[in-house]
Amino acid sequence: MDIxxxxxxxxxxxxLLIRLMGKxxxxxxxxxxxxxxxxxxxxxxxxxxxxxxxLTGAALAIGTFAFWGFCLSWAAHRWPALKDILEGRPRLLVADGxxxxxxxxxxxxxxDEIYSEMRLAGIARLEDVAWAILEPQGKISFVKRTPDEDSSRQESGGPAR
Incomplete structure (x- = not known):
């Protein structure tokens, strides 16, 4: 029981330490x-x-970690309000270039990390990014700007990004 x-x-x-370390x-x-x-x-x-x-001690320790992992996962699924606390929220890193x-x-x-992830996603210029979002799992998702957005900016007299 001590284990x-x-x-x-x-x-x-x-x-707590992993949550404090960030995404x-x-x-x-x-x-x-x-x-x-x-x-x-x-x-x-x-x-x-x-x-x-x-072997019993190791099995108890592993089983306890698995049990608490399952409990947190279940709680986040069962009560959506807890999900943001337990898993984090997406964070906007780039908006409209x-x-x-x-x-x-x-x-x-x-x-530099943003630019590196952009290049890995096949995006050459920051101006081509409509949105970049840091997901709760630590991955950065990029949404490219569409050609319609670029042409509407130029037609409205706004700067082309």
Whole structure:
């Protein structure tokens, strides 16, 4: 029972730490951040199982983590109001070809990361982006501007982006 209690506490602590780290995909993490996550895994194992290296102890710890993961997933599905708290909300990073710098800070994103993700999505210019959204899972979704939007801007006398 001691392992289940320690695993529950470590799950809660790990969940909070991951939420505080922000929405970053594994591909966007620095090598140091990846090493920190690996070391955290080892430290968590030591804190949860202590000196119990038995198969039963490992199964209890893994089962407890899976149980709490399932509970949070079920709660987010059952009560939509909790979903934003537990999983996060999408955040707008680019609107109408303009970077929204104030939205970068919380997730510690840089302009270079946005430009890199744009190139990976096959978009050459920021002006070609209608929307860029940081999804709760850490992926950046891009919506390209349509040719109709570009021609209507030029016809209305607005600057072509």
């Amino acid at each position: 289940v209690l320690r695993a529950s506490v470590m799950f809660a602590l790990l969940y 970053r995909e594994l591909a966007q993490m620095t090598p140091f951040e990846i090493v920190v996550l690996v070391v955290m895994g080892d430290l968590i194992q030591q804190g949860v199982t202590h000196n119990d290296f038995s 303009r970077l929204l710098h104030e939205n970068f800070r919380r997730d510690r994103l840089t302009e």
